[in-house]
Amino acid sequence: MGETAERPEPTAVRGEEAQRIKREVLGIGDRRKHRTREARPLRPHVKEPHTHHRLYRFRFYPTEEQARQLERTFGACRWVYNEGLALRSEAWERHRVRVGFAETCRALTGWKRAEGTAWLREVSSTVLQQSLRHLDQAYKRFFISGARHPQRKRKGRSRDAAVYVRTGFRWVEDPKRPGTGLITLAKQSRPLDVRWSRELPAGVVPVRLSVTRDRAGRYFVSALVEERMAPLPAVFAPGTQEPKAVGVDLGLAALVTLDDGTKYDHPRLLKRYAEKLARCQRELHRKARGSRNRQKVRQRIARLYALISDVRSDMLDQLTTRLVRENQVLVVEDLSIASLLRGAHGTGSRRKARLNRMITDAAWAELLRKLRYKCAWYGRTLVIVGRFFPSTRRCSACHAQGPKMAVSVRQWTCAACGAAHDRDVNAAVNLRDEGLRLYKLVTDALPPGHTVPPVLKASELEAWSPAASSAAGRGARTDGPSAGMPVEPV
Ligand SMILES: [Zn+2]
Numbered sequence: 001m002g003e004t005a006e007r008p009e010p011t012a013v014r015g016e017e018a019q020r021i022k023r024e025v026l027g028i029g030d031r032r033k034h035r036t037r038e039a040r041p042l043r044p045h046v047k048e049p050h051t052h053h054r055l056y057r058f059r060f061y062p063t064e065e066q067a068r069q070l071e072r073t074f075g076a077c078r079w080v081y082n083e084g085l086a087l088r089s090e091a092w093e094r095h096r097v098r099v100g101f102a103e104t105c106r107a108l109t110g111w112k113r114a115e116g117t118a119w120l121r122e123v124s125s126t127v128l129q130q131s132l133r134h135l136d137q138a139y140k141r142f143f144i145s146g147a148r149h150p151q152r153k154r155k156g157r158s159r160d161a162a163v164y165v166r167t168g169f170r171w172v173e174d175p176k177r178p179g180t181g182l183i184t185l186a187k188q189s190r191p192l193d194v195r196w197s198r199e200l201p202a203g204v205v206p207v208r209l210s211v212t213r214d215r216a217g218r219y220f221v222s223a224l225v226e227e228r229m230a231p232l233p234a235v236f237a238p239g240t241q242e243p244k245a246v247g248v249d250l251g252l253a254a255l256v257t258l259d260d261g262t263k264y265d266h267p268r269l270l271k272r273y274a275e276k277l278a279r280c281q282r283e284l285h286r287k288a289r290g291s292r293n294r295q296k297v298r299q300r301i302a303r304l305y306a307l308i309s310d311v312r313s314d315m316l317d318q319l320t321t322r323l324v325r326e327n328q329v330l331v332v333e334d335l336s337i338a339s340l341l342r343g344a345h346g347t348g349s350r351r352k353a354r355l356n357r358m359i360t361d362a363a364w365a366e367l368l369r370k371l372r373y374k375c376a377w378y379g380r381t382l383v384i385v386g387r388f389f390p391s392t393r394r395c396s397a398c399h400a401q402g403p404k405m406a407v408s409v410r411q412w413t414c415a416a417c418g419a420a421h422d423r424d425v426n427a428a429v430n431l432r433d434e435g436l437r438l439y440k441l442v443t444d445a446l447p448p449g450h451t452v453p454p455v456l457k458a459s460e461l462e463a464w465s466p467a468a469s470s471a472a473g474r475g476a477r478t479d480g481p482s483a484g485m486p487v488e489p490v
Pocket of ligand 1: 417
């Protein structure tokens with residue numbers, strides 16, 4: 001809540017005076033050039049039905065020349081971001097003038113002409129504009145959703161990233177192997193050496209590319225494409241007209257438990273990495289600050305983190321794809337409550353336990369993210385059950401509510417009906433039943449011709465009461481791509 005105090009109070013300087021300050025004090029160029037051009041109305045981009053944004057990530061190996069050019073690009077993006085941030089905050093703090101995205105872009109034109117910063121011209125201007133766009137988005141998050149004030153980007157601390165919009169790269173598809181091809185970035189003479197681990201949809205031109213270098217020194221190019229993805233045929237429970245549903249319990253003993261008793265844990269590989277990571281971290285604390293050896297251990301840790309996240313991502317991709325293919329309705333609990341419930345769990349040192357917990361939390365968050373967008377892609381529904389639903393304490397056989405249970409209790413017997421339960425399987429069954437109940441509530445209230453939205457959140461379902469059903473058809477989020485779009489946060 002500390003941010004609210006920093007929020008600028010609404011006493012902005014406007015009109016002629018603001019224009020003068022921007023021009024004479026802040027050195028933001030005039031808009032006249034753009035005024036002479038006839039304003040063309042913006043054509044809204046109409047997406048075809050069933051097309052979704054999808055991100056494909058590939059590793060690439062830059063030549064020495066490309067690596068140098070990218071190094072300059074990353075540096076310039078950081079510099080422009082920081083300069084834009086300084087301009088916007090100075091304009092406000094000193095002169096009470098608001099500076100927006102378009103004005104930072106005009107200021108960028110000035111910086112490129114300036115004597116000391118002519119090196120900016122070696123970097124594609126659309127890439128630098130994207131950097132200013134990210135700054136603008138960070139400001140919007142600050143003003144609208146109460147995020148913290150944008151921070152300066154620091155070398156070695158912030159992620160190295162550059163975003164190329166459609167005019168910033170050339171794409172030539174390989175006719176022999178559609179979906180792969182040559183990517184040439186602006187200001188570079190040769191195409192990137194991309195390892196095509198899979199194909200893009202054939203005949204599709206990427207909407208934009210983002211080029212990143214992680215802390216382990218690996219380069220990636222992520223292509224955002226608009227892909228047509230037909231919903232999968234509906235699946236019904238065997239021998240019925242009921243949609244097939246699955247309850248997914250997020251736990252600590254097993255990462256994921258399904259209502260049919262299947263349990264998924266972290267792959268063993270991941271545990272071994274986690275142990276290695278804990279060792280490295282202990283080692284790091286023994287090395288002197290700022291020493292060369294400390295730097296080396298830091299690199300090793302970065303590589304391990306990268307490995308862990310790759311292994312985790314692969315495993316979760318397989319799991320979520322399977323779940324989405326085989327079920328029509330997928331039910332999970334609200335993640336906030338799931339992480340609240342986790343006690344101090346884990347064996348070994350506190351540091352290792354903390355690492356395990358961190359990995360588990362990250363896996364849950366990623367699992368939900370993947371389920372969200374895959375449900376939207378394939379015409380499934382993800383139901384997020386409310387945080388007050390007693391999934392663990394309720395007996396799934398007779399619905400009697402038992403007493404609160406310690407995290408260590410793995411098995412219990414219902415006092416009312418005598419049914420013996422595995423803690424997690426019982427919770428998954430409860431989730432499935434509750435999710436199906438909510439799902440039916442929505443389908444019954446749905447006006448004809450409407451499809452069920454890909455995500456139903458119990459806490460937002462009041463709008464679905466039969467009385468409000470007509471409003472709900474419009475109000476509810478019926479198109480998923482923006483909600484679950486797997487786009488990297490930049
Ligand atoms: Zn019972």
